[in-house]
Amino acid sequence: MMSDLNDLFLPKSIAVVGASDDISKRSSRPLRFLPKHGFRGEIYPINPKYDYIGGLKCYKTILDVPSEIHTVMVTIPKESVFEILEQCTQKKVKLVIIRAAGFAETGEEGKRKQDKVTEYAIKGGFRVLGPSSLGYVNLHKRITAYFHLAGEMKEFLVGNVGLISQSGGLSGAIFNMAQDLGIGFSYVISTGSEGDIESSELIEFLAEDMNTSVIIGFIEGIKDSRRFIRTANLAIKNKKPIILMKIGRSDSGKKAAASHTGSLTGSDAVFDSVFRQKGIIRVEDLTDLISTASVFSKCKIPRGDRVGIITSSGGTKAIVADKFGELEMNVPDITDETKKEIARLLPEYGSISNPLDITGGLSENTFNKCLNHFVKDDNLDIILVPITLIGSFSKERAMNLIKTSMAEGKPIICLWIGGSLNEDGQKILEKSCVPVFRNAVSCIRAIKNFIGYKIFLEKMENSGSNNLSSHINIERESKEMLRNIGGQSLTEYESKILLSEWGIPITKERIVKSVEEALIAAREIGFPIVLKVMSPQILHKTEANILKVGIKGEQELRKSYDEVIQNARKHNPESEIRGVLIQEMVNGGIETIVGVSQDPQFGPVIMFGLGGIFVEILKDISLRVAPLTRNDAEEMVQEVKGCMLLRGFRGGPAYDVEGIIDVILKTSKFSLEYCDIISEIDMNPLFVFQKGNGVKVVDSRVILKNKI
């Protein structure tokens, strides 16, 4: 599949169907952009209206072209697209780029049309970029099969960032803005509404591409979500960061995305957890997308998280220190050696520390020496240089930073606050190997993401051993049985039998059909006990008054048994009573919830939270997409605010977090194994006891999928 796309983006001949000679029109652009940016293959304008365009022979249709055509760029109204696809099939082309919009994003009719495009691609043996694609640029190979205005840039900066954008307009805007900041690209690809080639496949491609080391994207929705996860795993393996701006924070955003590229954005919370799980950096703005990319593109991944800050402005130092503190970033002490050296340079300074404010009054030479001592300090992994407006030496400052950064391997990042008066220096730096920011928050967020990625990679390496257990112990028979039931809720009793088969601890319990059986069961389990009527027709046991807790002896049990049966009949005379559950009474634990739901995009999603107001009012839950590693499960527990209660709050006891993690991991494993049968699992509450005493599911419901 990899080599496939490689060939695809390396055409020897390109036809432009609907090419125009009017340079005010988009349809004229590829003819100009291709040769301008160095394409040396054949270019065939296709348009029955012309004989020649810009000195190139123009053909009526692609079938009239005497030689082979690798890529066809189609820039004609959507109504005529299928005729061209037919011709592409005949002509055996490899890639078709469709610019026209009006497909999946316009509703049912449009979706059917888009499906037809996909069918053509499969039958015709070619791949399609689009509909709604503005094409792509392969910068290392100088191929500008691109309808976007960004091709007007005089020269392209070739580099290591691969960009994928579902919005054609933004692909070019990002391209232009990023290049202004000295960021070079390997590929810029506009995918549109993704009738065939889609983002996940392209990220996979870039993750294997030798010229790409940073992958960035503007994404409205992911089509093949499981592939997206595989792709993310590949990027982790190859140590290539993925930075994405993704729409879907709100319903209005989702609606806009759907009507733009026809994207289904799915649950944003699930996306967030997938991103966290896979070390994907999610940014909230294009500015952040570009600035974060600049750090990853221009700097080597740091050795650690220790930041040295050397500034010549007290105000900027205060801003930076404040934000670093807020984000709990590591600004360690510098070595005694560095202190001594700098004290020699700045004899009038009292104490030398990190952050260091050398004030605005020093010579550039002294600044530079101090900077060099910081860069060489073994206690520091990244150097941040905050500057406000400086005098006429702004160019000199920029050059010094560049020189030092080139000489030493350590990342140097500059925050330069000020406008036109320092534009000279800022512009030099922006075009250089030193990432430079004009906004403190963006800068610090980018550094945090940079360090965060380093920590993520380390964690991945260390957790190699406790990876997903691929060996799954399936009870074929119970699975077959469940499949045959189909489309129903299991009762609490049935649900818990299933969980216990999976090795998840549940309360001791028996289902009984008479008072006598109840008494025997209660003696075995031991008083106090809980009593519940099992009836598929009665969902809310408390409301119907068919649940009694804390029954202390036989007499009370007899009385309660009769009561709950009567209550059940009273509540709904039609209700089928499948028995009464006699259950041990659980005490002294903390209530948590573990659940599984099916995300339409990612499949089984595991949920964890503390019970009561934590879930109900505060929505304080964590999510992860199955399969989970042990590390994922640990993070899920740590992530919720209520975790403080589990850890031993205010001198209280610590609870059995290991037990929770075990349940989460087993749930992850079986939710995947049973994902074609089970729709939802709800363990609520899962009681967690004091450390060493494990956990127990007290109530549960499993809902099966409809039979297919």
Next chain:
Amino acid sequence: MMSDLNDLFLPKSIAVVGASDDISKRSSRPLRFLPKHGFRGEIYPINPKYDYIGGLKCYKTILDVPSEIHTVMVTIPKESVFEILEQCTQKKVKLVIIRAAGFAETGEEGKRKQDKVTEYAIKGGFRVLGPSSLGYVNLHKRITAYFHLAGEMKEFLVGNVGLISQSGGLSGAIFNMAQDLGIGFSYVISTGSEGDIESSELIEFLAEDMNTSVIIGFIEGIKDSRRFIRTANLAIKNKKPIILMKIGRSDSGKKAAASHTGSLTGSDAVFDSVFRQKGIIRVEDLTDLISTASVFSKCKIPRGDRVGIITSSGGTKAIVADKFGELEMNVPDITDETKKEIARLLPEYGSISNPLDITGGLSENTFNKCLNHFVKDDNLDIILVPITLIGSFSKERAMNLIKTSMAEGKPIICLWIGGSLNEDGQKILEKSCVPVFRNAVSCIRAIKNFIGYKIFLEKMENSGSNNLSSHINIERESKEMLRNIGGQSLTEYESKILLSEWGIPITKERIVKSVEEALIAAREIGFPIVLKVMSPQILHKTEANILKVGIKGEQELRKSYDEVIQNARKHNPESEIRGVLIQEMVNGGIETIVGVSQDPQFGPVIMFGLGGIFVEILKDISLRVAPLTRNDAEEMVQEVKGCMLLRGFRGGPAYDVEGIIDVILKTSKFSLEYCDIISEIDMNPLFVFQKGNGVKVVDSRVILKNKI
């Protein structure tokens, strides 16, 4: 006081002590900047080394100057400052600007020096800006008494924004960056470590200044916090927004601020609540400071919160819609008339709605017509125009936006995403009356702040009638009594008597000294009751086992009474038993907490929260500085997450929020009245019953201040 500063910033003569003829030095700047930017008064360089500087006669000391001197700018090392202050006293100058650093920010010794500066100012009858001040610019009157490089700007843009910055460096950086974005200033003032003139006084001055309509500031800490609040009230009255970037989010930020301008930043949470209370807009970055200022400076306050969005890029529309949705902003439907008009212009479009994406392919003329229909639509108060890269007509687009904005009174704001390829248009717009952003999140945040301020002003107007009750009913005697106790905790019983004097409902209770008294009290109050030993030596009643709840009858009471007394003696044989509290047993409510603490800067701060994990784990509390309006109290209750429980969660009952608001307002009133006597009040829990059934303080502690 107003006219005072007005005169201060309108000098007819300025001396620069330490002036230099070396233009690479800061000390040379005022001599150049003053005439360059239009100062027509006298300028006296003071430096024993020169006879003339730049054609101006140079004097040895200010005492040698034959005429009066209004303002003295001092740019000599800190050691020699006092000598100059001595001379300023003799010379009867009005304002001294001290550039030297090394005062309050350097520790105790420095603080003493700064106090000496303050003393000189008082004795000498002059005012001081600084130490560590770079001076000020009065743009309307063309006075550039300013050491900052920003004076190098060719021309100043005169406008309606007043800037105060404690950081001298940032004052100039903000000035320069803002002017690049077409923002004009009235004043730029660098206050430094504020030995005399401080930010609150200047904000007050700007709130009354006719040329200033927007006040912005970079603040490391507020010195006179009570004045700051008065000042904020004045700004509200005069409808002038205050936009502040304030350090203090983290301890490292506070430390950096202290060592920079010697600022004490106080509790950030209290600042946040003061800002909310007074409608002050807090921003997290200088970029946001400037961009928010640009909207307030260039646009009239909108009539309402309804935003119309008209874009020509699907991707940008998706971004904007997503963020608007996330921030729950109002993007209403447009009128049928607008729909019809636009449908006539765009016949091929299916449905016309808001946001409207007219796509990139339309003529500038059509775009402009659509924009005009949006601007004229009565359903819309603000128009946002998101643009990505457009073709060669970027200048035309910019001009159209400016023209429309000038013709119509409605705010038009532009978000223009793209780089060098559209720089022409962007730059034209940046210099114009149309605020333009290159970052979506900043843009939307600024619009939200803009609308938020409008809503705040409205709320202030509507709540005029239920303002602070100035009439306070003081029990002089009880106050005198408390003052005499001093430095102690009141017992629960004493605390609650005090609260009940203030009209706050408490549980029915009696203090008794014998079983017999206890029985009588219990009969009066009615069983079940609660029993607590009152002893100043035993703080934790539960631990000491001297608290019994739910006592149902006389027999149980006799037994429990003896037990708790014995337990108290066992727990601490030394403990003085002041009696036993017989208290009604409260049931069926929700536990909340109301408290008062003393902020070192703002005085009494009122706290509200729900009991249990809401406060203890989630820190889910709201704060306001006394005095509170009814509206403040309402917001305090609404602000906490747990408020959902009070409102009737999941079909449960609604609780008596009115009762809480009443307690909060009374607490605010008395906390101010008693602020010299009472240090802390803790009502925990304050039980809230179902709507109409009021509230009751169940336990409380009042801590008195030490006697002075």
